[in-house]
Amino acid sequence: MSSPLTLSTERLILRQWQISDAEPFAQMSADPKVMNMLLGPIDAQASAAMQQKIMAQILENGWGFWALALKETQEFIGFTGLNRPNAELPFSPCVEIGWRLAFAHWGKGYATEAAKAALAFGFNHLKLTEIVAFTALSNHPSQAVMQRLGMQREPQNFMHPKVPAGHPLQAHCLYRLSQSAWRREG
Template sequence: MPLIETATERLLLRAWRDSDLPALAALNADAEVMRHFPSPLDAEQSAQMLVRMREHLDEHGFGFWALQRRDSGELIGVTGLARVGFAALFVPAVEIGWRLARAHWRQGYAREAACAALAVAFEQLGLDQVVSFTVPANLPSQAVMRSIGMQRDEGGDFLHPKLPDGHPLQPHVLYRIRRAQWEAQR
């Protein structure tokens, strides 16, 4: 499938380059950025993540893109769409997600990039809905979800199957947006 990339006024959502690994590794090593994940990632884990993201992009034409500022060329994070890779009641599904370097928080970049990703999901991929999920304590991500029109599906909340039973990050909240909702808010 041909690779889809997109852009906004301030951002490029593009394919990954080998030269992106140091910035990705720094992002994933930041304990504050990773506080809602089981642990920060080391350089090798980030390299493996980069391979997985490239493979998803190559296979599906979309995925988690490198998020680059247009003005400076700086890689500031990860944003995009991916097929959910675990079993849950809402799967099969495509999720939207983001992870930004701390220096770029609270500047509207996550929302801007997520809006661009939703446009790809509904206009180019023809999806009927997109989901997103996080731990209950991740209020900033939930605020982004609501700001892009997603609604909480309390009946869809779940225990993340890739975390061990009893892990404090296992409970997840589920948000959804359907194509009709997205079209109505445009």
């Protein structure tokens, strides 16, 4: 068990989740706009279970999919961070970077800003040699975040093992960023 680490950016705090995040997270989880590329909305119980799982991982490792709060108001707006996927993927083992924001907070640069802090943590503190990101081929907003971070797309796509066979979201693209490329690009 490690004490959870908090990161800070110009506008955001990346922190351990709080019980009070459950309600705004459930609202996000029920929003078809947010969950469109994630196999659709989930109910409050499934949202709470996901929150519990993320909280436990942060408690165990000190890092994970941190809750995002606006510095100015402390409002919870979603999550961004690092994770070891539990699915067996063609490029496992790996550490992924991921993000999910409430719809009202899209289009403000928050995901990219938080992800930059998570990348710096992964490379400087965890000393990772590489961080990956992956998403459904049709998830262009998420791929745009990957590109803004300087991640490079692999030519080979893959079928996500947790998405039902034949589902339109099954085909995923993979982006990679090595520590050396991240340092080069500054």
